[in-house]
Amino acid sequence: TMLDAELPLTPGEWPEWGNPIEVPAAFALIRSYSPYDNVRAQAYPPMFISGGLNDPRVTYWEPAKWAAKLRHVKTDDHLLLLKTNMGAGHGGKSGRFESLREAAEEHAFVLWQLGIEG
Structure with a gap:
């Protein structure tokens, strides 16, 4: 969601969460707690x-x-x-x-x- 600038609420969230499209550190941070990216074999x-x-x-x-x-x-x-x-x-x-x-x-x-x- 945060990677889709076309969604109506996404750009408005960037000041709080960071813009993962332009800021690699914001991308890494969001990915660290993303449910999808934290699925493990368990x-x-x-x-x-x-x-x-x-x-x-x-x-x-x-x-x-x-x-x-x-x-x-x-x-x-x-x-x-x-x-x-x-x-x-x-x-x-x-x-x-x-x-x-x-x-x-x-x-x-x-x-x-x-x-x-x-």
């Missing part, structure tokens, strides 16, 4: 990764790319789910109950992975 816990098709802050392919890399290198057989919400932006779907439905899905995943039935 065991990971069960994961529920989500994104929104209409998210201007975290483009939909970023969680998909991260999930694909995790699936490729992880050494365990824990569940890794990717949900791309086709009608949502950065804050999830709009609507009176949509945020509650999304929270319920996340909580259900955690309870399922903990073996808690209800």
Whole structure:
């Protein structure tokens, strides 16, 4: 995201985070904590990764790319789910109950992975 100057919020973030396109030290620092760039061949816990098709802050392919890399290198057989919400932006779907439905899905995943039935 920080490497795409065409995204609406990216240039406005550079004063705080640094411009990784023009400043190698900013690129190195951002890369040091980038989730994608820190994936290693190791065991990971069960994961529920989500994104929104209409998210201007975290483009939909970023969680998909991260999930694909995790699936490729992880050494365990824990569940890794990717949900791309086709009608949502950065804050999830709009609507009176949509945020509650999304929270319920996340909580259900955690309870399922903990073996808690209800």
